[in-house]
Amino acid sequence: MPLKNRPMTNNMTDAFTGSITEAQRQVQICNACRYCEGYCAVFPAINRQRSFIQTDIIQLANLCHNCQGCYHACQYTDPHEFSINLPKALADVRVKSWQHYSYPQWFATRFQQHGVAVAVTLLLAVILFLILIPRLQPASGEGFYATLSHTAMVLLFAPAFIAPLIIIGAGIRHYWRDSGGASLTLAHVGAALRSAATLKNLSGGQGQGCNFEDGDRFNNNRRWLHQAAMYGFLLCFASTSSATMMHYVFNLQAPYSLLSIPKLLGIPGGVLLTVGCVGLAWLKLRADESLGASAVWGGEMAFTLLLGATGATGLALYLATGTPLVPTLLAIHLGTVLTLFVLMPYSKMMHGFFRMAALLRDAQKQH
Ligand code: HEM
Ligand code: SF4
Ligand code: SF4
Structure with a gap:
């Protein structure tokens, strides 16, 4: 059963929701794989949970420092069907989160x-x-x-x-x-x-x-x-x-x-x-x-x-x-x-x- 998202303070754009959904997909795969555990704080944070609502993904995105280590270690990047590119997926959510929380x-x-x-x-x-x-x-x-x-x-x-x-x-x-x-x-x-x-x-x-x-x-x-x-x-x-x-x-x-x-x-x-x-x-x-x-x-x-x-x-x-x-x-x-x-x-x-x-x-x- 899909997890219920916590209501957000501001309305989200479709582009923001789309980026979060893609990151959610990749994070679930990482949570099953767990190969990159030692690189940064993102993987221990992923491993502490079994499922991720939108706000969890926004938190993970801002925790990621875009070191790109996990991409180069990953066996599931393109052309693998999982198409993992976690640094990019989290970066997309991160910049959209700054737009979301800014005014105007x-x-x-x-x-x-x-x-x-x-x-x-x-x-x-x-x-x-x-x-x-x-x-x-x-x-x-x-x-x-x-x-x-x-x-x-x-x-x-x-x-x-x-x-x-x-x-x-x-x-x-x-x-x-x-x-x-x-x-x-x-x-x-x-x-x-x-x-x-x-x-x-x-x-x-x-x-x-x-x-x-x-x-x-x-x-x-x-x-x-x-x-x-x-x-x-x-x-x-x-x-x-x-x-x-x-x-x-x-x-x-x-x-x-x-x-x-x-x-x-x-x-x-x-x-x-x-x-x-x-x-x-x-x-x-x-x-x-x-x-x-x-x-x-x-x-x-x-x-x-x-x-x-x-x-x-x-x-x-x-x-x-x-x-x-x-x-x-x-x-x-x-x-x-x-x-x-x-x-x-x-x-x-x-x-x-x-x-x-x-x-x-x-x-x-x-x-
Ligand atoms: C909480 C404190 C800070 C943390 C944890 C932090 C972290 C980072 C990280 C991880 C990056 C590389 C990844 C990315 O481009 O997103 C970055 C880029 C950068 N940061 Fe910071 N930063 C902090 C504060 C600052 C401050 C106070 C300045 C100076 C005003 C600064 C200036 C920059 C610049 C110029 C870049 C390069 C941007 C780019 O390559 O596009 N940072 N920061
Ligand atoms: S980035 Fe790739 S290798 Fe690293 S945990 Fe995720 S799926 Fe596994
Ligand atoms: S790119 Fe982000 S998630 Fe991947 S190892 Fe570096 S800091 Fe962690």
Whole structure:
């Protein structure tokens, strides 16, 4: 008898239901086979259950790190009649789940699929700052605050950062409710944070790494480059937060010296973010598209390049301090950051939030 699905918070599109049904078929076969048990958290999660409703499949999809190890190990891939391609089946569900839990969903579908839409938004944001900067130039100020005041930046960026976070927060709340999540303990949070911080599920189980760009050969390139991008981003975020604290709490105004906290966090952060994203984009060019969500390849590539550009343009701005290039570089950097923020609920940025939620839910199911 087919299992009754738990009612979902939002209505599902036919495409989403179709992707889940295909993943459900493959997961049932994997549950009988169990050959890939040691690769990642997905297989132990599959083995804990005998049947899977839609929300179970969405949870498995967000737990999968697309290492592609199970595809290369599998004896049931095409031309076998089972036609197993679990990395692709789960990737299809995963990206559709981010569209499903975003608002408006139409935006998420467009920006996830079309890199050109991301590029046009970036261009418009840069033009906006090229127009605004000469008009909002303050009477006094130091560093790049002589070009655009601190208050103007806060007024522009606070809503552009907070509104997307509210949309993502609402989506995560629905995801959590749909997946049957309960209250969290410190042990759950610790386990999920450890897994995310080390990208354990890209390690291939024994530390040999993933098969992303090298077919059936394992390596850790993607894991290390992701660590560079992720920790670079977090350092840049910490740098901006520390500068805000220094400004408002300690009344210490920018520009800050090379040995100040914002610079000590921001410069290595910018370098790591740029190097990590360029490396991830390069690996993406070498990987087999048919083992992922090929429909969103353009949007994902655009996101990775946009993220790398926030690091690179920030560093360029720092290096140009005191030169006439500052107004133009500031417009390009602020346009890049604004685009990244505004598109957070409609881009690959969703993966950080939803993968974290999936790791938390998995930790909860285990303990
Ligand atoms: C909970 C924390 C995070 C986890 C578990 C995580 C996991 C992953 C995984 C498994 C991938 C490769 C598979 C895929 O493309 O879907 C990936 C890709 C990527 N992640 Fe993360 N991530 C996290 C947070 C972040 C953060 C904070 C950033 C930076 C803002 C980031 C930037 C990227 C980039 C640029 C890619 C490459 C996208 C591509 O190749 O299409 N991630 N992440
Ligand atoms: S991916 Fe293939 S080999 Fe691995 S568990 Fe599933 S069916 Fe078995
Ligand atoms: S692609 Fe990797 S992370 Fe995803 S299910 Fe297969 S082995 Fe696990």
